[in-house]
Amino acid sequence: MSPSTVTYEGSCLCGRIRIQITGLPVSAGYCHCKTCRTWHAAPVNAYATWPNEAVRITEGEELLENYQDRRSNRHWCRHCGSGMLNRLAKERTVVYAMVLADSGYVHEASCHIHCDEAVLDLQDGIPKYPGWPKSEPIDEPRRTGMRPTETT
Numbered sequence: 570m571s572p573s574t575v576t577y578e579g580s581c582l583c584g585r586i587r588i589q590i591t592g593l594p595v596s597a598g599y600c601h602c603k604t605c606r607t608w609h610a611a612p613v614n615a616y617a618t619w620p621n622e623a624v625r626i627t628e629g630e631e632l633l634e635n636y637q638d639r640r641s642n643r644h645w646c647r648h649c650g651s652g653m654l655n656r657l658a659k660e661r662t663v664v665y666a667m668v669l670a671d672s673g674y675v676h677e678a679s680c681h682i683h684c685d686e687a688v689l690d691l692q693d694g695i696p697k698y699p700g701w702p703k704s705e706p707i708d709e710p711r712r713t714g715m716r717p718t719e720t721t
């Protein structure tokens with residue numbers, strides 16, 4: 570199968586909403602921003618992006634609720650609460666990557682973004698950026714203000 574014909578499928582927790590995505594992601598990473606943290610109730614959000622036309626809701630679209638703010642337009646299942654995707658007012662859709670994990674999707678993250686807002690200091694060797702990756706990676710001490718735990 571060529572990269573452009575790879576298909577991923579996923580669903581919300583209750584299974585009423587199904588999503589299908591064609592092609593490899595344009596980007597994949599981990600977002601540490603406060604809005605992701607608050608919305609997901611998690612220290613970090615695994616995300617991947619595709620062109621809008623690559624992402625299709627194949628079942629249960631009428632159950633999608635959304636919340637829009639300055640940064641995001643998040644969609645979730647009204648019945649079970651699972652976060653599904655974030656439709657930015659651009660050409661790309663952000664998908665909460667873990668909804669695809671059962672269909673062979675492998676999260677090959679290339680960056681950590683919004684690390685200036687991070688609360689969890691992950692040490693996985695993947696470049697860390699204060700905002701989106703167009704800025705320079707930030708060095709270790711400046712990154713989050715966090716230091717490795719000292720052991721005695």
Ligand SMILES: [Zn+2]
Nearest residue numbers: 581583646649
């Ligand atoms: Zn659901």
Ligand SMILES: [Zn+2]
Nearest residue numbers: 600601602605
């Ligand atoms: Zn975020």
